[in-house]
Amino acid sequence: MSKFHNLALTLAMESEEAAPFLAAADSARKNMALLTLAGLLEKSAARILAANRQDLAAAKKIGLSAAMRERLALNKDRITAMADGARKVATLPDPVGRILDGGVLPNGIRISRVRVPLGVILMIYESRPNVTVDAACLSLKSGNACILRGGREAVRSNRELGRLIALALKSAGLPEQSAQTVTIPDRELVTALLALDRHIDLVVPRGGKGLVETVMQGSRIPVLKHLEGVCHTYVDATADPGMAERIVLNGKLNRPSTCNATETLLAHRKVAAFLPGCLAALAAAGVEIRADEETEKIAKKAGIQTIPATEEDWRTEYNDLILSVKIVPDIDSAIHHVNSYGSGHTDAIVTRSLAAAERFKRDVDSSSVMVNVSTRLADGAEYGLGAEIGISTNKLHARGPVGLEGLTTYKWIVEGEGQIRE
């Protein structure tokens, strides 16, 4: 057993003890803690920035890349954004206590399913210290105790933020242990925490695929995860060419590094005529096109350079200015391609055919299936969830964009006047 087992167990059991207080807290109390935190963040900006400067200096010393340091860096604006985030969460409806369904059974018993918090949530994330505040706010509003394990490079910033979170909790009459910030950077502590499935109800890794896979492999606790987004836009035979081009360009170019960016364009053979213009626009925007043979021929005629797509390309999340393009003979092939090579994240069809739209919606097995909109719109904010825990590529519990509801479960409430089983 790891030398961190006892420490992990103490952390988890302290969270477990705090959990019932959070579960029983009404919205007013939770919102008070959130608003207090917002104020504290702004008032303590100097201290937060001082701690962050120490993190940045240490990061430079160990040779962390400029991009990583940029993610680690806080400034006045980012602190204001954190405070505004806490205020925003305070305005959201409380998921706890919502009645999902219910009624009266033949024997007179009243039954209902009521949303309740999960209990203890472990958040594991990378360098951005603002996730500490964000994760604490989401856990708090959904009535869960949380253990916050941020990146080792952000330890000083996170310690300072954790202190303010504890202060805000205390001032609202909630246990300080409701949100515990782990500032021991040792990975073995994470491993030890991930083994505690009797004490921790959910792990939420927030970060790159490497982090998510490490957590998945090491965890005995259920993981709410985002693994990858290999998203497709399929341009059907009947698509409006202008709309198709707009949707494809937005899907690829709006923010190529995101999980809901389009990675593969599938075009029906009949709309091959739309391709040269669309590919030219993509190439002009700096997109590298990895094409199947048929697309390559069309591109060549139009003087657009392509690279031959390999089998691996169809499975790849580029997160970059790269698009794989394939011509398909019919919608069946398109759907088959999406279900075989995609990641079940977000896939769109562009079409004017009602039958094609219905087929695509029914048969594509993805968390978001779209008709005539950009894959980039698959997002908690766009879907009106208010807050986004992340986009889940799980099929169970929560699928696709996840709001506060994803941090809750339900219990059955059963009430009678002495009914027994006959």
Add this chain to the structure above:
Amino acid sequence: MSKFHNLALTLAMESEEAAPFLAAADSARKNMALLTLAGLLEKSAARILAANRQDLAAAKKIGLSAAMRERLALNKDRITAMADGARKVATLPDPVGRILDGGVLPNGIRISRVRVPLGVILMIYESRPNVTVDAACLSLKSGNACILRGGREAVRSNRELGRLIALALKSAGLPEQSAQTVTIPDRELVTALLALDRHIDLVVPRGGKGLVETVMQGSRIPVLKHLEGVCHTYVDATADPGMAERIVLNGKLNRPSTCNATETLLAHRKVAAFLPGCLAALAAAGVEIRADEETEKIAKKAGIQTIPATEEDWRTEYNDLILSVKIVPDIDSAIHHVNSYGSGHTDAIVTRSLAAAERFKRDVDSSSVMVNVSTRLADGAEYGLGAEIGISTNKLHARGPVGLEGLTTYKWIVEGEGQIRE
């Protein structure tokens, strides 16, 4: 890699190929398969019973206990019950396609969450061959392909039942591979199947705690599980003594071997006067009472024999005519005991106090929290679910009694006319 890896992969991939056909099948087609199966079961009774006799003979030869053989045995009545079960599932509402919520977003996009099947479900169960039919019917109705792995001692019965299931599927125009019966008894094949988290969406172990724990430990696939039921009945200070006794007796005696039987009675010190009568009735029914010191004294005065309860008793699911009994000073202690020692399954309070009922409902963290009814009523049929997959002790995805809905997930359907992300 296990020598069964390739076989497991073939099974899983055949199920994966069948899954889209099931997902797209309308209720009429699925019900046709169910009703055809019911008819086939009755017509083929002689063949089923012949196969079952061979299983029974083999079971006797290897020295299987009489109780195990009784569970393995089929007869005309049990076959009729299987057929009726299939007909019952045909009458249930189809969970697939149900719209959970939806609306129009500010940018004019229409969004909805729609129930869809999970895909491929692996059912792992023990000796009773009727589970083969039951599991196939529930998977089929919920639009899922399934792999059915029954007990090794029921291989011949299951092979015959599997043949009829395949026939029924085929006659309804569904792929025979929609429900695949595994009749290779080797455990390594199960291990190999449990590793295929890329191809199988859910594992449902149906059987004792040993089976469930083995599956949990070996699985990389999410497990819908019932682990244990350490259920409490708490008799509050204000309880009606007659009602309390009726509920406690029913909770313990109605069917002691079930997961929702009451295992621990917690009594408020103020109702200690109710105890002698209740304990006498329990003792008269053959219940062994494991008592804390205070209960012991009361029982002794009334001439009722008890055994001192150990720390272990409070955590034990007896599934037998044994009840642990503890006197508590207040409702806080009762709730704390339930949350500390219980299994989060089903817990009841008997009370006339509104405040006590509200406290108990809010603070007990169990899948079913009951007021003035017997714990034995926690059950899919009692809750009106129509069919029961099982009672889940998971907090995520499905909690407590699980109906067909538990074998589904949802997808987001997003429709517009060219909207993009700005």
